[in-house]
Amino acid sequence: xxxxxxxxxxxxNDQRAQENHELFDGHKICxxxxxxxxxxxxxxxxxxxxxxxxxxIGIGVIEGDISSSIDAEAVSKEGIPAVQINTGGACHxxxxxxxxxxxxxxxxxxxxxxxxxxxxxxxPASFALGEHKKVLIASxxxxxxxxYKYPVMFNQSDLVILNKIDLLPYVKFDRQRFxxxxxxxNKNATxxxxxxxxxxxxxxxxxxxxxxxxxxxx
Amino acid sequence: xxxxxxxxxxxxNDQRAQENHELFDGHKICxxxxxxxxxxxxxxxxxxxxxxxxxxIGIGVIEGDISSSIDAEAVSKEGIPAVQINTGGACHxxxxxxxxxxxxxxxxxxxxxxxxxxxxxxxPASFALGEHKKVLIASxxxxxxxxYKYPVMFNQSDLVILNKIDLLPYVKFDRQRFxxxxxxxNKNATxxxxxxxxxxxxxxxxxxxxxxxxxxxx
Numbered sequence: 001x002x003x004x005x006x007x008x009x010x011x012x013n014d015q016r017a018q019e020n021h022e023l024f025d026g027h028k029i030c031x032x033x034x035x036x037x038x039x040x041x042x043x044x045x046x047x048x049x050x051x052x053x054x055x056x057i058g059i060g061v062i063e064g065d066i067s068s069s070i071d072a073e074a075v076s077k078e079g080i081p082a083v084q085i086n087t088g089g090a091c092h093x094x095x096x097x098x099x100x101x102x103x104x105x106x107x108x109x110x111x112x113x114x115x116x117x118x119x120x121x122x123x124p125a126s127f128a129l130g131e132h133k134k135v136l137i138a139s140x141x142x143x144x145x146x147x148y149k150y151p152v153m154f155n156q157s158d159l160v161i162l163n164k165i166d167l168l169p170y171v172k173f174d175r176q177r178f179x180x181x182x183x184x185x186n187k188n189a190t191x192x193x194x195x196x197x198x199x200x201x202x203x204x205x206x207x208x209x210x211x212x213x214x215x216x217x218x
Numbered sequence: 219x220x221x222x223x224x225x226x227x228x229x230x231n232d233q234r235a236q237e238n239h240e241l242f243d244g245h246k247i248c249x250x251x252x253x254x255x256x257x258x259x260x261x262x263x264x265x266x267x268x269x270x271x272x273x274x275i276g277i278g279v280i281e282g283d284i285s286s287s288i289d290a291e292a293v294s295k296e297g298i299p300a301v302q303i304n305t306g307g308a309c310h311x312x313x314x315x316x317x318x319x320x321x322x323x324x325x326x327x328x329x330x331x332x333x334x335x336x337x338x339x340x341x342p343a344s345f346a347l348g349e350h351k352k353v354l355i356a357s358x359x360x361x362x363x364x365x366y367k368y369p370v371m372f373n374q375s376d377l378v379i380l381n382k383i384d385l386l387p388y389v390k391f392d393r394q395r396f397x398x399x400x401x402x403x404n405k406n407a408t409x410x411x412x413x414x415x416x417x418x419x420x421x422x423x424x425x426x427x428x429x430x431x432x433x434x435x436x
Contacts, residue, residue: 038255038339038368039360066340068366089370091309091340119367120340121256122284122309141359141382142257148286149337150256152307164359170388171415197389 013127016095020130023102024113029060030216031113032209033131035153037146038119040139041163043071044196045205046114050078052206053112057213060110062101064093064118071116081105092123095130112213121150132216139164144174147181155185159192159208166195231345234313238348241320242331247278248434249331250427251349253371255364256337258357259381261289262414263423264332268296270424271330275431278328280319282311282336289334299323310341313348330431339368350434357382362392365399373403377410377426384413 024031036042043063050059061082063071072084083101085093098115105113115131117124136157138146141164147154154160160182168175175193182191190208194201242249254260261281268277279300281289290302301319303311316333323331333349335342354375356364359382365372372378378400386393393411400409408426412419 037257037337037360038364039357065367067369068363070363070366089340091338118340119255120309120338122307122336122338123341139257139359141357141385142255145286145288146256148288149283151285167359167385167388170385 013095016099017128017130020095020099023099023107024130024132025216027107027110028217029107029110029113030213031115031129031131032133032135032212033115033117033124033129034135034137035117035121035124035157036119036137037121037139037142040119040137040142041196042116042119042137043074045137045161045163045194046116047074047078048196048199048202049114049206049209050075050080052202053209054078054080057111058109059112059114060105060107061114061116062098062105063116064097066090066118081110087118091118091120092127093117093129094127098129112209121146121153125152125156133158133212135159135161137161137163138178140167140173141171143172144178144181147178147185151185154182154189157186157189159190160186161205162191162193163196165193165200166198231313234317235346235348238313238317239350241325242348242350243434245325245328246435247325247328247331248431249333249347249349250351250353250430251333251335251342251347252353252355253335253339253342253375254337254355255339255357255360258337258355258360259414260334260337260355261292263355263379263381263412264334265292265296266414266417266420267332267424267427268293268298270420271427272296272298275329276327277330277332278323278325279332279334280316280323281334282315284308284336299328305336309336309338310345311335311347312345316347330427339364339371343370343374351376351430353377353379355379355381356396358385358391359389361390362396362399365396365403369403372400372407375404375407377408378404379423380409380411381414383411383418384416
């Protein structure tokens, strides 16, 4: 008797994430999953891209928060379609929550979809959404030791943004220690240093987005 | 037929938390559960108390992190008994993890036990540990809107510490908006503003600890 070994059985979430991914590709949407600690600057980093790129490409935003619609309101003021998902306590977005938001977005007009995950450096790591790339935003005041403490998220990310570099003169933060820690966990991630307050480094974030959109269409 | 309505059935975690609480009371230990975002300053705030109080009272520390022993090493350098719990991916401490650490601490010599939870403003809210008080540490660079986004943790806390007030001149942060948001969720919490860098406000943190230790013995 031959025993059939089943491999790559997708969990319900992974199955749904794959469907989301196919829908994105069908609409030529490049989807970016943005994760961070609370207050690291997810919305500010998205807003910097929106201000530079709106008019040139179609942008959409899905905002994940336990509660409140502060972020979706900020995005909407820029004239960008935005949907707020309130998780009602859940510590991450999952692929089904995401797919429930699609009906509220003009998918045919969107080239670049930002998915702002719940502020949490742990749980979002376990839930694929169907995105093309994962971005982790760390920030200078959080300290240079965060990669050691939250290794899974740093390991999974395609891009690590270090935000709030304008605060480097005022806090203890060893840039090299941070970079070495990220590299120790993830040899392939791009690392970009920015300040949403001064605009420093935003150019590199925009370049990364342009390349990522191109790659997603190949 | 009479239907019996069962109330207050304790979950396995709540049951264990109650046992922990009884053990603390049996040893006259005041246990403080400290929660925060990654990098808000949990360890620094604990260290400020350790430096001021060691020699006067017996202190112990339990450090919760997904990975690494950076924080427990920092505490041990001060000559304070410290146990590191690595949750191995889990996003919070629970009452059983905590009780497993007791064997490694000189309980009879401890008056004040700091339990530093995993850096996460969401999941630790759902797991009682048996503590006497819950402290939430927020920090200025995270922004004044955090209570709106993480309401459950703010609602449950006995003390809300706003750390990193030395950075107020360099970031957009409306103190009154933050305080109003906390008050809207939690009328009874004490709010203390501190800077672990300059030492401002640490006196009030120490006073709160002294009162809390006294109360736990009544």
